[in-house]
Amino acid sequence: MRVRHDWTRDEVQALFDLPFNDLLFQAQTIHRAHFDPNTVQRSTLLSIKTGACPEDCAYCPQSVRYETGLKKDPLMEVQAVVDAARDAKANGATRFCMGAAWRSPKDRDLDKVEAMVREVKALGLETCVTLGMLKPAQAQRLAGAGLDYYNHNLDTSPEFYGKIITTRTYEDRLDTLANVREAGVKVCCGGIVGMGEAPQDRAELLRQLAVMDPHPESVPINNLVQVPGTPLDGAEALHPIEFVRTIAVARVLMPASYVRLSAGRTDMSDELQALCFFAGANSMFYGEKLLTTENPQNARDEALLARLCIQPEALSAGHTHAPPAAAEPAQARCAAQH
Ligand code: SAM
Ligand code: DTB
Ligand code: SF4
Numbered sequence: 001m002r003v004r005h006d007w008t009r010d011e012v013q014a015l016f017d018l019p020f021n022d023l024l025f026q027a028q029t030i031h032r033a034h035f036d037p038n039t040v041q042r043s044t045l046l047s048i049k050t051g052a053c054p055e056d057c058a059y060c061p062q063s064v065r066y067e068t069g070l071k072k073d074p075l076m077e078v079q080a081v082v083d084a085a086r087d088a089k090a091n092g093a094t095r096f097c098m099g100a101a102w103r104s105p106k107d108r109d110l111d112k113v114e115a116m117v118r119e120v121k122a123l124g125l126e127t128c129v130t131l132g133m134l135k136p137a138q139a140q141r142l143a144g145a146g147l148d149y150y151n152h153n154l155d156t157s158p159e160f161y162g163k164i165i166t167t168r169t170y171e172d173r174l175d176t177l178a179n180v181r182e183a184g185v186k187v188c189c190g191g192i193v194g195m196g197e198a199p200q201d202r203a204e205l206l207r208q209l210a211v212m213d214p215h216p217e218s219v220p221i222n223n224l225v226q227v228p229g230t231p232l233d234g235a236e237a238l239h240p241i242e243f244v245r246t247i248a249v250a251r252v253l254m255p256a257s258y259v260r261l262s263a264g265r266t267d268m269s270d271e272l273q274a275l276c277f278f279a280g281a282n283s284m285f286y287g288e289k290l291l292t293t294e295n296p297q298n299a300r301d302e303a304l305l306a307r308l309c310i311q312p313e314a315l316s317a318g319h320t321h322a323p324p325a326a327a328e329p330a331q332a333r334c335a336a337q338h
Helices: 009-016 020-034 078-090 107-122 136-144 170-182 199-210 240-253 270-278 298-308
Strands: 039-049 095-100 126-130 149-151 186-188 191-193 218-223 258-261 283-285
Touching (some): 009 020, 009 199, 020 240, 020 270, 039 078, 039 258, 078 095, 078 107, 095 107, 095 149, 107 126, 149 218, 170 186, 186 218, 191 240, 199 240, 218 283, 240 258, 240 270, 270 298
Parallel strands (some): 039 095, 039 283, 095 126, 126 149, 191 218, 218 258, 258 283
16 A cells, blocks of 8 residues: 555545545554554653743643643753653553653753653653754754654644644744654654634644655644633534544554544543544553643553553564554454453
8 A cells, every 4th residue: 555645635635524434444444554453552741841831822731821820840850750751661651752841942951851862762762852843953962862753743734723823833843843854853743633623624734744755653633632721721622523533534644654642532431532543543642641631540541452452562672663463463352351
């Protein structure tokens, strides 16, 4: 199956417009050609610098412009970050994602972040950081520290973007992503749905990701977590079936990328999450906190994965992922209690 980078708006919209069963069948078929359908990758987040962010992202509890009652915290010490990463590894995560509420990092901040990346990597975890906009030299410094992934989201379509963020442009984001790619760091890039966007905005967000060449290796799909005090608190929630369609279309457009079921899982039923896995999600944020808001309890996630007989992906030597299973994966028996 050819991986394409030339998707048109009409083609993407046509996928969204398929009967639900046809879309899910297509997504699951493509998923099986590229991945073991019964394995999920788990990433744990840590906010290494919290709040007081100068940007005005309308969804974000960390913007200095909104009164959200969030306690701000300066950049953490390296040792405390390494301790949290060790816990995440002990709990079964294979990737540790460190997020900072910055517009962009200062060069002197990067000394500490580089040490964090080096030491977390030395634990045998994959590393990811999300620090805002990056200049080419900054991306190269992070690459030099051995960073595996940089997360920087497009968030939504170019058309809707201006309703959500005014302090940085869509172009700024594409520039940062190009700098990350150029430095040889893998790209983690996705967006948020449930912000009051139109269906065409969700389609165009996915198309923007799918015309990147190469595709982002990791594609987080966040469902808005509504935080009191942010402008998007009270936005009309997305219908859960539309959320599943968004996951499925992401899988069809970017067959070999990890599609991550990201923020918003706490409010999702087990059935909805199971549908998302069927639609091709094969990664999740795992651990009881996202950056500043809640994520499901570990015990709930363990029980869900056991019930579905989904295995957490293990780290293989050299931090590379396990190769996809053969076209017809073995029909293992599920040992979980049904
Ligand atoms: N400050 C950096 C930046 O914006 O690039 C890094 C951290 S920022 C919190 C990372 C991403 O988290 C955002 O791009 C957005 O997609 C997601 N996010 C933030 N607040 C969210 C919320 N309330 N619900 C869902 N996703 C959210
Ligand atoms: C992403 O796409 N989602 C994560 C991660 N990348 C950095 C962040 C979600 C944040 C949710 C709101 C919060 O906890 O502050
Ligand atoms: Fe700042 Fe990132 Fe939140 Fe935007 S999403 S306000 S840049 S922390």
